Amino acid sequence: MKIDIKKNLLTGAALCMAALSYGQDSLPPARVPFDGMNLGWINGQNRNTDPSLLQLRDKNGETILTGTVLVDGYFNYNFARPKDNTQTISSSMGRTNEFQLNQVSVGVESNYKNAIGRLWLQTGAMTPLVQEADGSVNRGRNAGTQNLKLIREAAAGYHFNVKYGLNVEAGIFMSYIGLESYVLQENWSYQRSMVCDFTPFYFQGARLQFYPTKNFKTELWLLNGWQTYNSWSKNPGVGNSNYWRPNENIQVVANFYYGNDTHNAGDTVLSAVHRFHHDNSFVGRYYHNGNARGISQAAFSLNNHYGFQKGPGIKPRDNYMAGSSLAHRVWFDRNKLALTLRADYVTNPGGYLSFVPAAAAAQPNAYDKAIAAGKDLNIKQFTATFDVMPSNYVTFRLEYVHRNANIPYFAGAGGTTSQTGFITDAPDASWLPDLVKTENRLIVAVNFRL
Template identity: 75%
Template sequence: MKKYVFTAACLCASAMAMAQENVQPAAKVPFDGMNLTWINGQNRQSSSPLQLKDKDGEVILTGTVLTDAYFNYNFARPKDNTQTISAATGRANEFSINQASLGIESNYKNVIGRLWLQTGSMTHIVQETDGAVTRGRNTGTGNLKFIREAAAGYHFNYKYGLNIEAGIFMSYIGLESYVLQENWSYQRSMVCEFTPFYFQGARVQFYPTKKYKVELWLLNGWQTYNSWSKNIGFGNSNYYRPSENVQLVANFYYGNDTHVAGSNTLSKVRRFHHDNSIVARYFKNPASKGISQAAFSLNSHYGFQSGDGIKAKDNYMTGTSLTNRVWFNKNKLALTLRGDFVTNPGGYLAFVPAAPSAQPNAYDKAIASGKDLKMGQLSATFDIMPNDLVTFRFEFAHRNANVPYFAGSGGTTSQTGFTSDPVDPTWLPDLVKSENRLIWAVNFRL
């Protein structure tokens, strides 16, 4: 999310009594003994204080409380206070609640149950833009956008674990998480911003060995609650952790997506996407008041779509993100530096830079002519983490593109900056090629 969070369901072990002795067999726990809280895209909390246990000490329910707020200063000061080309921040030059979330999770007696509710500005950016809900009736984003994740399933004590689940999940594609508290930077890399944050469907998770996990997914579509066609999408995810200090990931997606406007047939547009990542910690001294640990992550993506007159050579996406993070003072301070790059000919995954009712200027003409959209980003992030419950974050981000793509001082909504005012037919959104921002954020997680 990117985005998949390793849950306690993966830690269930066989509880069958031994045939000859009244003792429990040794548990087979995947990634046993590994502290993975340092990894980019993972929750840095090693335990939760919100737990309900039975009389034998077995956990029945685990609770989650999350609040994330930010102030995003865009140096362009767009008159409509709208931050564009970002799923992490939707507003500029004002305080915003990005995400408020409550959740419960149960893995009691091998039964998997999960319900995480959410609200905040990210739901408007991500969930409310799901166009697949326009296919048919008895559907819509209104009844689902407040659910961050909901799933039901069962854990089988086979090898190191076998889980079968169905519901709404955070996406497995990409390194960085939908939950910003779990990432090394606040503004995600663009390779992760251009890819899904949620899926609706079913999955099988299998742990054949202590160090390897494989997942198979059946999906309605690419970040959609519904399907664009009669066909189900397919996904595959692979995690290999040879030690606590290294994580290798490879993910794949294939499905029919995107409705061609005016077409009388269901979607024949086929989409393929692959991403791979390596996260490695190359220094560790947790007791040090100087540098306590250091790590890097490299996340690369390639994808394309074709069909219904769309050619893969004109509609593909490739990009990469390289990040380095250094922790100080017993992991209570951290500095993260990142550079990333995306090229997306045809703009099939790119954000729309202006209001749907407006006609973008040079960006629209460039994309319509098949010109490549190329964008680069540099960011520096400083975190203050007094404990595992709170993070104070300060970030500078610079982005540039080869076509006008980011919001300028005139904004991207209307000539007045308000959606309630009629749009002057001569008005054009103010789009520029570069952007500079300062972000201050604080998040609480219990």
């Protein structure tokens, strides 16, 4: 028998090259991380785990694009009835005693032939609460929140069939910090916990996601900064996120961030303020009987945060944030009803992550005076949330919120805008924002999601 050595060498080389080329149709299908797990019950996750309604497929049945639609609105009643109808100390909602369309979002995403593409657009009352707090756009020119604020998430990348997956992406992403989601429909409560409200909701940069096993994911991030479109300095921030799900009923998460953030007045180096942040969480479901007319599920979540910043004249012991949030949720009637009780606490000496309760007035208000005197900001929050979920696509939510701070921090009846409540009426010399230590609210919300 005659053997064509040259031909066999070429064939072998071609097979080797094919084996090294990830994403080719001739290779076996990639292994899927967390395969077979329904994770829709987890705090911070979309409960609708069936994406098949808005899918475009090719002639072979492979998914090309998956679409998503979200509409969320609320009525937030603040018992203090601020005259300017402004809800303070919340990135979840910015108005009170009014009907508000909080978030509208549409988008598509794809992992077709291993090419990753994602574009989610957004608008609504919640958008400026988050994006317009980005002070990094004041550094240099050709920058501004208007450039990107209507993009909730946009990314491009590639999926490599290594182990259970290796993804490389760049773009704008929803934040990996914290347990609760930027999308309120995904959380067990409408008003976020204080530890999550004080941390980022988006990052711009690049990430590498690696799934070494079916049950574990780790991510490495390079970021412009702490919830910024631009950078505060010449150096990028770095991050790390880790998810472990040994089974469908347990999730353990640990996240880390380090970067040069904020501008220290008078500093010309622009790298003097260093920020570190860490959060970890445990979510566990200890009962599950999805067909039960009574209790059908029961779970709890614990989310802990710690971080600090340091620099010239900025000491970590006077500028740190620590807090925890503990929530317990019980589902009823085949998961169509749910009751969540949550308690959370945060301390933020120096107030470097906390919301500013009012615009600066002619003279220091009660909060400014307390912080200037060196008092630590301590906040306690309790929420009780009742959900009615007739389908996976609609949620009706009723929620009671009680909050208490050790210094005047929440909006009182006089509001936080001006003596008339209108931003066009400049405050007179004697007017000060009306700040109180306690807040009580009742929220009614409805959302639709495909």
